[in-house]
Amino acid sequence: MTFSEYLDYWLDNHSKSNTAPRTHENYHYMITQHIKPILGHIKISKLQSSHLQEYYAQKLSGGKLDGNGLSAQSVKHHHRLISKALKDAMRWEFIIRNVAAVITPPKTKKVEMQTWDNEQVKAFLEAAKSSPYFPIYFTAINTGMRRGEVLGVRWQDIDFDNKVIYVRQSLQEVKKVGLTFKEPKSGKSRSITVTPTFTKEMKKVYKQQLENKLLFGQAYHDLDLVFAQKNGKPIQPTEMARNYLMVVESCGLPYIRFHDLRHTHATLLLQQGVHPKVVSERLGHSTIGITMDTYTHV
Incomplete structure (x- = not known):
């Protein structure tokens, strides 16, 4: 063979x-x-x-x-x-x-992580307010969730009373298959505590979605997704990526990838003195060692 x-x-x-x-x-x-x-x-x-x-x-x-x-x-x-x-x-x-x-594989160089500071985050969110994807950007920055995790979150995953969001599935794009859902990267669900400001923002999204359901009627694809197209279908990651780039360019900020919003969230928490164990659990890292190694610059 x-x-x-x-x-x-x-x-x-x-x-x-x-x-x-x-x-x-x-x-x-x-x-x-x-x-x-x-x-x-x-x-x-x-x-x-x-x-x-x-x-x-x-x-x-x-x-x-x-x-x-x-x-x-x-x-x-x-x-x-x-x-x-x-x-x-x-x-x-x-x-x-x-x-x-x-065999020892090639040695990789550690690339310096690109993140925004608090003021830059505020500037980005201000510029993104007119974007249909604003609630997604807001969620990524406030929870540290991965892009697929944000796009996969359902209403059943948000506990408004206890201000907790559960990460139970992730949206991914696969060639020849299209958009599908899978388990989070770690293979298990996790919970993330959120602020009253966050729950208030999500209630706005819920209200808008109810209006879309009435508008589309039987044509609405109800997958229970928090972030969906007007007809209820999952958000196309490539469409959102284009909008994200446009927003970053419009406010003159140094470009960072969408995934770097997750790093920004973790960096800001660590700078505020939040314990690395808490940050590790929010990010869904399998061990605190991964978090400590990833954010040594902080």
């Missing part, structure tokens, strides 16, 4: 049923576009550590379609995928050893 044939087998018999659709899609892309063209012809039993080391060096120097090299982080993802696939091959007795286990 060639490495290419094995990777096809692994994708069909393991990845498809054991990973999230978006993750499987990413694995499929890495394997078909990068790994198979270079390593696919080698018999899996003849694959050597030196083959992988040469592959990583090649990708770092010119792995992109335009001839430029891939980042060390991207090559690290390739290494993790290859190592995982070979570990499973050992388990299924296709091979007797995992040649990726003895």
Whole structure:
């Protein structure tokens, strides 16, 4: 069996049923576009550590379609995928050893995190007030939830009396499938306490949604989503991303990604003296160590 044939087998018999659709899609892309063209012809039993080391060096120097090299982080993802696939091959007795286990992947540089300060957050929210996505931006900044988590939150997930929002599902976009819902990244739900200002803002959203339901009648797609299109269907992340960029440019702030609103939330909390354990739980990190490592600059 060639490495290419094995990777096809692994994708069909393991990845498809054991990973999230978006993750499987990413694995499929890495394997078909990068790994198979270079390593696919080698018999899996003849694959050597030196083959992988040469592959990583090649990708770092010119792995992109335009001839430029891939980042060390991207090559690290390739290494993790290859190592995982070979570990499973050992388990299924296709091979007797995992040649990726003895290789050290490329060292990645820690990129300085981009966040806004309190005044910049106020300026952004002020500029975003006329945007139909304002409640989404407001939620991301005030809860530290990931984009998919914000877009996946339902009315049943908000406890107005106790001012708590529960993160139980996440919206994701998958090619050939479209928008789907999955478990949060950590695989388990979490709760986030919110302010009276936040619940007041959500009640405005609820009132507007009731008007939309009356307007659309039977044509309204009621998925219980807090943030939805006027007809109740899920928000298109790409549409929102365009609007987000437009708002940031309109107020002259340094550009940060939508995901950096999550980092901004955590940074502001830590600067105010909130205990890292509390911040870790709000963000849904599996350990406080991840939070401490991510926000060492604070």
